[in-house]
Amino acid sequence: MTKIKQLQNYLKEHSIDAAFITDPYNVFYVSGFQSNPHERLLGVMVFAEAEPFLICPKMEMPDAKNAGWTGEVVGHEDTQNSMEILHNTAQSRGINLKTVAIEKAHMTVDRYDAILSLFSSPTIVQLDDQLNAMRVIKDAAELEILREAAALADYAIEVAAKTIKEGITEIEVMTEIELALKKRGVTHMSFDTTVLAGDKAASPHGKTGDRKLQNGDLVLFDLGVIHKGYCSDITRTLALGEPSDEQKAVYDIVLRAETAALEAVKPGVTAAELDQISRKVIADAGYGEYFTHRLGHGLGIDVHEFPSIHGENPMKMEKGMVFTLEPGIYVPGKVGVRIEDDVAVTADGYEVLTKYPKELQIIIN
Amino acid sequence: MTKIKQLQNYLKEHSIDAAFITDPYNVFYVSGFQSNPHERLLGVMVFAEAEPFLICPKMEMPDAKNAGWTGEVVGHEDTQNSMEILHNTAQSRGINLKTVAIEKAHMTVDRYDAILSLFSSPTIVQLDDQLNAMRVIKDAAELEILREAAALADYAIEVAAKTIKEGITEIEVMTEIELALKKRGVTHMSFDTTVLAGDKAASPHGKTGDRKLQNGDLVLFDLGVIHKGYCSDITRTLALGEPSDEQKAVYDIVLRAETAALEAVKPGVTAAELDQISRKVIADAGYGEYFTHRLGHGLGIDVHEFPSIHGENPMKMEKGMVFTLEPGIYVPGKVGVRIEDDVAVTADGYEVLTKYPKELQIIIN
Structure with missing residues (x-):
């Protein structure tokens, strides 16, 4: 009470x-x-x-x-x-x-x-x-639950990397991921698990469907679990087969945008500053018009809660805040990349709750 | 438009x-x-x-x-x-x-x-x-989608009947059901799939958990799928192993209560009358205090919509209305039984959309 x-x-x-x-x-x-x-x-x-x-x-x-x-x-x-x-x-x-x-x-x-x-x-x-x-300020017990929730999201991406192959559909990949999570006791996802391949990944809120994966696709996974009442939310974009130079270039820009924001996280920085730091990397690379959403959102009992990490939010980060950083580039019909971590503000910096590697993972099979 | x-x-x-x-x-x-x-x-x-x-x-x-x-x-x-x-x-x-x-x-x-x-x-x-x-009034195209959604719910109960056995947990049974549905293209359930065994079935809104199924359990399944934007919702209670006389007696009362309401469905009858007809069967058998919820709810894009089938709703049934009938008896700590169908009102009576058998299915393995 x-x-x-x-x-x-x-x-x-x-x-x-x-x-x-x-x-x-x-x-x-x-x-x-x-x-x-x-x-x-x-x-x-x-x-x-x-x-x-x-x-x-x-x-x-x-x-x-x-x-x-x-x-x-x-x-x-x-x-x-x-x-x-x-x-x-x-x-x-x-x-x-x-x-x-x-x-x-x-x-x-x-x-x-x-x-x-x-x-x-x-x-x-x-x-x-x-x-x-x-x-918005998570206590130690809440942070521990959020770490566990993030670890389950990491595991889901590990399963994804092992599952993708030429010819499998987005829905089939999703099913394998969720089945693996259920075996680990996950009963609810934070939101609909998203698996988007190739051109479909170029829609930031596209729906997982019957699209078959092909070599040369970037495959975008956006998912999270509800664990003891708290949410995780991770996005990784994997390459199925050898990526093109353009795919690699876009991926690199998004990764730099995510890393730049991450490294700026500490008490006192504002949500707007984080958004601007990340957005500048993408704009400077000439893709500004293709980053069409805010940088991130708070995470906790709800998968979308405060603080909202957008370019006009003056809220200062404080120890105990937890949110996503998730820049993306979506060139319609061509290429879509998003990288998303769950991040907690610490006394003097940040803790990344999601640990799955962020260098472009190239899956050859 | x-x-x-x-x-x-x-x-x-x-x-x-x-x-x-x-x-x-x-x-x-x-x-x-x-x-x-x-x-x-x-x-x-x-x-x-x-x-x-x-x-x-x-x-x-x-x-x-x-x-x-x-x-x-x-x-x-x-x-x-x-x-x-x-x-x-x-x-x-x-x-x-x-x-x-x-x-x-x-x-x-x-x-x-x-x-x-x-x-x-x-x-x-x-x-x-x-x-x-x-x-509240479904047109022909909506009814056809609701029939398809109900058929998928029937299929889920078929899978449930083949899956239950001594020692398997509620969550494991749920996973098998949802996996089978995903293979048939179902991407979303109408609500959390419920599998409740034995004494847990005596809680009408209990949560699927780690309870292991035992011979002698009644096992309650409440589930539905979202299909083309429309929901189904079915409940069946199966017996794992030979049921006791009390279990059989309670089951028989619930089945009579459901059937009585069903046979009264036609244009002009009120929601309240349906609820009262069903409730009277249970009350007359001495279990009135253990039927603690309304008889049913409308079904369509939302899994709970109009008409609400409760004892004080004077709404008259009309052709094209679709709703659940789901009487139940829950004797805390002892026995829980619910039987639920999706029903459409026709010009002169009713069409039952859910077709899985309602006689008590006894699973021996």
């Missing part, structure tokens, strides 16, 4: 009577209970001056308790109005809720309307910044 | 100037473009009296066009304010937006606030009911 105490202190300091947290990731962060409630209500209500409670579908109540939540658990059934149950339970605390904090980037308009109407139009303030500020 | 035309007619009839659709499922439904934008903005803006546009991350613009969207595509980069780009593009249509429809059950409070501020506080109305009304 450490996170709950931190939140209670925040609420007291800011004269907020209560916070209602419904983003499943934040619910996990503050309660330890992981669940995907679909359209059903799952949330934790935290009060400045009273005991918190967790509200969830009735049938998940035992799971919430087993997950280590020691506070009150309130259940609701599908035939009930769950927002009314929320309101009644909150009322039972005997506190007049004049100011309520919510996650404005998560809460839907209908639940917002329900809170306004049930709680007699309290002042609504956002809790997003505070939750993000807490989640 | 048929769906867009339908929406434009709806907007005209209700004097709504524009609708902004951001639920990825609804974006797919109206545009054919399937994407998970994470925290980035993806949406379709439809006007009563002007051409619609699709807004997405810049790097996904080619994919949106390839997906068949023939209208304008507007891209945004990570460093830009995507809501401002939305506003500017809408302004370029030259229409004063006095009333704007949104999905209140999907749109987040921060985007809602942005719309209110950028568009000079238009009247906001909900579009959820109209989109749900469109999506």
